[in-house]
Amino acid sequence: MSKKIRVGVIYGGPSAERAISLITGKAICENLDKKKYDVIPLEMSKDKKFFLDNNYYKQLNAPGHKSTGKKIAALVPVKSNDLGKDKIDVVFLALHGTYGEDGKIQSILESLGVKYTGSGVLASALAMNKVFSSQIYFANGLPFPEFINFKKSGWKNDKAKILAEVKNKIGYPCVLKPVDQGSAVGVSIVKTEPELAKAILKTIKKFPWLMVQKFIKGREATCGVLEQSGSPFPLPPTEIIANAGEFYDYKSKYSKGGSTHICPANFEEHINEQIQTLAVQAHIALGCAGMSRTDIMVGDDGKLYVLETNTIPGMTPTSLFPEAAGKAGINFMKMLDVIIKAAI
Ligand SMILES: Nc1ncnc2c1ncn2[C@@H]1O[C@H](COP(=O)(O)OP(=O)(O)O)[C@@H](O)[C@H]1O
Ligand SMILES: [Mg+2]
Numbered sequence: 575m576s577k578k579i580r581v582g583v584i585y586g587g588p589s590a591e592r593a594i595s596l597i598t599g600k601a602i603c604e605n606l607d608k609k610k611y612d613v614i615p616l617e618m619s620k621d622k623k624f625f626l627d628n629n630y631y632k633q634l635n636a637p638g639h640k641s642t643g644k645k646i647a648a649l650v651p652v653k654s655n656d657l658g659k660d661k662i663d664v665v666f667l668a669l670h671g672t673y674g675e676d677g678k679i680q681s682i683l684e685s686l687g688v689k690y691t692g693s694g695v696l697a698s699a700l701a702m703n704k705v706f707s708s709q710i711y712f713a714n715g716l717p718f719p720e721f722i723n724f725k726k727s728g729w730k731n732d733k734a735k736i737l738a739e740v741k742n743k744i745g746y747p748c749v750l751k752p753v754d755q756g757s758a759v760g761v762s763i764v765k766t767e768p769e770l771a772k773a774i775l776k777t778i779k780k781f782p783w784l785m786v787q788k789f790i791k792g793r794e795a796t797c798g799v800l801e802q803s804g805s806p807f808p809l810p811p812t813e814i815i816a817n818a819g820e821f822y823d824y825k826s827k828y829s830k831g832g833s834t835h836i837c838p839a840n841f842e843e844h845i846n847e848q849i850q851t852l853a854v855q856a857h858i859a860l861g862c863a864g865m866s867r868t869d870i871m872v873g874d875d876g877k878l879y880v881l882e883t884n885t886i887p888g889m890t891p892t893s894l895f896p897e898a899a900g901k902a903g904i905n906f907m908k909m910l911d912v913i914i915k916a917a918i
Contacts, residue, residue: 581606581914582614582662584679588622589671590759594828597890599668605906606666611914614662618669618679664918665690666910667886671756675886676702691917693885697861701883703754704785707860711880714859716852718880719871720744721787723753726778736774737767740786747789750774752781756884758823763789790871790879794822795839797853798867798887798895800909801916806857806866808850809898810838835894837901841872848878856883864916867895 583606585599586592596617603615617625665683667690673679677699683690693701700706704721711718722739729736740748750773752760760781764770770786778784794816798809818825818832826832839846853868860866860883867887871879887895891906899909 578612579610579914579918580612580614580661580663581666582616582664583666583668584616584618584624584674585668586617586619587669587671587674587679588618588620589669589673589675590755591670591757592620594757594888594890595668595670595674598670598888598893601890601896601906602666602668602910606910607907610911618674622673662688664688664914666914666917667691668889670886670888671759672702672754675756675884676754689918691913692864693860693862693866697863698885701860701862701866701885702756704751704882705753705783707883710859711856714855716855716859716880717878719749719788719790721785723783723785725784726782729774729778729784733771736786737771740770741767744786744788746770749787749789750777751785751787752777753783753785755781757827758821761821761823763821790873792871792873792875793841795841795849795870795872796867796894797849797870798865798898799853799857799862800865800899800904800912801863802912804916806854806862808853809895810901811841811846811849811853812837812894812898813839813841814894835897837894837898845872845878852878852880856880860885864913865895 583599583603585595587595603613606613619625665688667674669675669679675698677695680690680695680698684695700710705723708718722743724736747763747765750762750764750770760777762773764773794814795811796814797811799806800809813836814822815834816822816826817834818829822833849870852870856868857866862885866883866885868883869881871881873879889896896906896909
């Protein structure tokens with residue numbers, strides 16, 4: 575029998591999406607095909623230290639490692655003797671948001687010469703930043719909702735100018751969001767200028783770079799892209815209906831029954847096709863690799879608008895990406911194979 579591939583799964587991390595990453599990481603550890611892979615679960619702590627994860631080890635019953643639950647050399651997990659004499663063949667990144675999805679961990683792995691799943695440094699960084707990704711969408715003719723953006727200093731210096739710009743260019747209702755977060759963290763939909771000013775005041779304390787975007791009235795969709803044999807192909811699109819919150823906010827995303835997923839989506843055939851085309855175009859335009867998932871609004875005006883591209887989509891058992899892969903006949907285990915294959 576050929577030697578198993580050693581997969582280091584990194585999850586946790588310092589971002590606001592840490593809790594989701596823990597679930598994604600667990601799902602990946604549990605679903606990796608143990609006939610093909612040795613799984614090395616690596617929890618990244620909030621202060622970016624690495625730990626061989628005792629609990630997952632117990633669950634996985636992985637042999638040969640007595641150094642479980644132990645802190646290992648920070649930044650160089652894959653070269654640490656704590657991992658045994660064999661190095662990791664590939665890292666499966668199960669981190670979401672800051673540090674894990676924005677090119678930072680990718681650049682560390684690059685400099686260590688370690689292969690990893692998903693997009694590289696540049697694509698990750700671009701996709702994580704909604705201002706820069708919109709500029710890439712614009713350059714490639716992809717539609718997105720109009721927006722303005724400003725930093726903490728800009729707001730402090732001239733609130734009136736920013737509010738006037740919103741009034742003239744964006745209008746109400748509008749959507750306030752951090753430029754570089756995920757999971758709808760810090761996103762609010764506001765109806766009036768005083769409401770917006772209040773929301774900015776609150777949000778800017780935690781997230782110093784914000785955007786205010788035109789609110790798109792309509793239905794919400796998302797579409798995964800998976801790479802096979804070097805080419806990206808779209809998964810079936812999903813329509814998302816938020817039940818828990820007013821929009822697809824954190825509560826709708828992660829509470830039980832918080833949202834309804836319809837996959838394949840029930841849009842007219844040509845809309846479904848357009849969603850898939852946009853998802854693949856966004857993936858290519860940003861230079862993504864392995865997989866991505868693009869969020870799209872289907873406006874009541876009949877137009878489509880790209881909201882964002884996620885380079886490490888959630889992979890909890892109820893997440894959108896694995897669900898859509900399943901509808902395409904690719905079960906969770908097979909999906910992980912495809913993503914690892916693309917990485918190595
Ligand atoms: N311009 C918009 N119009 C209408 N709803 C929006 C708009 N932007 C965001 N939303 C709502 O907020 C959610 C989160 O926004 P998104 O841009 O995808 O950021 P995140 O990276 O946090 O997921 C979306 O899934 C959608 O429900
Ligand atoms: Mg989103």
